[in-house]
Amino acid sequence: MIADWVAKFADEVIAEADRRAPGKPVVCASGLSPSGPIHLGNLREVMTPHLVADEIRRRGRECVHLLSWDDYDRFRRVPAGVDPAWEAHVGKPLTAVPAPPGSEHANWAEHFKAPLTAALAELGIEITPISQTERYTAGAYREPILRAMEHRGKIDAILDQYRTKTVERYFPYKPYCALCERDLTTVTAYDDESTELAYTCACGFGESVRLAEHDRGKLVWKVDWPMRWAHEGVVFEPSGVDHHSPGSAWIVGGRIVGEVFGGEQPIGPMYAFVGITGMAKMSSSKGGVPTPADALEIMEAPVLRWLYARRKPEQSFKIAFDQEIQRLYDEWDALGRKIVTGGGMPAEKAAHARATSTAAGALPATPHPVTYRTLASIADITTGDPQQTLRILGDVDGVAALGEVRPRLDRAQRWVETQVPAELRTHVRDEPDAELLSGLGDEAAESIRLLLAGLDEHWSVEGLSTLVYGVPKLVAGLPVDAKPTPELKQAQRSFFALLYRLLIGRDTGPRLPTLLLAVGAERVRRLVSA
Ligand SMILES: [Zn+2]
Numbered sequence: 001m002i003a004d005w006v007a008k009f010a011d012e013v014i015a016e017a018d019r020r021a022p023g024k025p026v027v028c029a030s031g032l033s034p035s036g037p038i039h040l041g042n043l044r045e046v047m048t049p050h051l052v053a054d055e056i057r058r059r060g061r062e063c064v065h066l067l068s069w070d071d072y073d074r075f076r077r078v079p080a081g082v083d084p085a086w087e088a089h090v091g092k093p094l095t096a097v098p099a100p101p102g103s104e105h106a107n108w109a110e111h112f113k114a115p116l117t118a119a120l121a122e123l124g125i126e127i128t129p130i131s132q133t134e135r136y137t138a139g140a141y142r143e144p145i146l147r148a149m150e151h152r153g154k155i156d157a158i159l160d161q162y163r164t165k166t167v168e169r170y171f172p173y174k175p176y177c178a179l180c181e182r183d184l185t186t187v188t189a190y191d192d193e194s195t196e197l198a199y200t201c202a203c204g205f206g207e208s209v210r211l212a213e214h215d216r217g218k219l220v221w222k223v224d225w226p227m228r229w230a231h232e233g234v235v236f237e238p239s240g241v242d243h244h245s246p247g248s249a250w251i252v253g254g255r256i257v258g259e260v261f262g263g264e265q266p267i268g269p270m271y272a273f274v275g276i277t278g279m280a281k282m283s284s285s286k287g288g289v290p291t292p293a294d295a296l297e298i299m300e301a302p303v304l305r306w307l308y309a310r311r312k313p314e315q316s317f318k319i320a321f322d323q324e325i326q327r328l329y330d331e332w333d334a335l336g337r338k339i340v341t342g343g344g345m346p347a348e349k350a351a352h353a354r355a356t357s358t359a360a361g362a363l364p365a366t367p368h369p370v371t372y373r374t375l376a377s378i379a380d381i382t383t384g385d386p387q388q389t390l391r392i393l394g395d396v397d398g399v400a401a402l403g404e405v406r407p408r409l410d411r412a413q414r415w416v417e418t419q420v421p422a423e424l425r426t427h428v429r430d431e432p433d434a435e436l437l438s439g440l441g442d443e444a445a446e447s448i449r450l451l452l453a454g455l456d457e458h459w460s461v462e463g464l465s466t467l468v469y470g471v472p473k474l475v476a477g478l479p480v481d482a483k484p485t486p487e488l489k490q491a492q493r494s495f496f497a498l499l500y501r502l503l504i505g506r507d508t509g510p511r512l513p514t515l516l517l518a519v520g521a522e523r524v525r526r527l528v529s530a
Pocket of ligand 1 (some may be wrong): 182205
């Protein structure tokens, strides 16, 4: 058995499920509000129980992962960039608000659910979605709603311990207005015997309904959440730091679930923040919030899974949209090589296994994983031209068809297109830098002569690496295998800078062997020959 934080939670959850509901499928849960884009931080809400549920399934136990869409919550505010006319919908359920202008989706909630649902499928995350609109309007929670109203005094007393001001009359149920659909309603009377409930709305409407037959309203959030723990029998559900302060939903919910609904609070680790590095421009048109779909454009699903699997929920981490992604991929490839040869610490192996597969099988992988760094350099230099890309990849790593390096190639290309700032993009010179070439000293000219003489013989990543490091040694009269000295390192730096200037008009750039392969031998000769 693999020992990591996921396995530890799975042990606990199985033991707890056996105690609470023996013989039944284990229930893990996530909850998301489709009020706006679901960002990468929210993905932890789904990924954490997914990993635990997946481990439980790997052990042959039946496990349900509920994704509760809080789409019956109210539309709170019109986000910047949306037609101010949407102001009229504030207070309606998210499923009763029209989708943002131009959307193909039926309503506001569906518009924001759809991209996450697609990303979860790509990530191999198997969930059972629940629409709270569907549940509430179908009367699925009628019994617990009546129970919450019956015990409103008890709920009020629990909440009161954290309140700073007194509430005159407390009702845990809020109707949506039958006339204007908004929740600007106030419950004015409730009769426990008949369940007759009277409310008025800010729009002027008012009516009396029988709550036992009324399916157009919902429990307030701090009561709704524990109600669902009990109703669904949830054994594992994590939540964000913001839910854990005194008086917060998790804290009061822990009391309400037992004292009102006769259930138990799930095992619920608190998960920390997920940050982003980079991500300059790409999503600003979509509100500046990087989503799982944005991340999956630039990295493969197993790599994104790995970022979440390798850190305990309470550890925060960052997802790289900037140059750091290249180092991240190097680390990922190094881990893969280590594991293939039987190495790796147990927790590393566990995280790698959870990243690359689920109980249902392996996730799609790139058959020939040329380094992301190399693919990005090639994408940069060729601006994505498929023929040039294939020629270079053939030279670099014997790639015979682009299918071998997909989907990683597509991710690297997308990253270069959307995340690499213009000033860092590489533009190979069209014409030689005649001025620079005519002013070269003897040593520089000799370096270039040696480079060109060795080019064909060394036409591979390793060969060219040996060649570009070796040329300054030969010029200095040293053997090619000479140990580096400070003087030699300085000579190598100068030589590299000269080549960058001649090839791309800058002092730095992609790794030289990759750059030379990408430019092609013929064009290299043309650009560096005096
Ligand atoms: Zn109204």
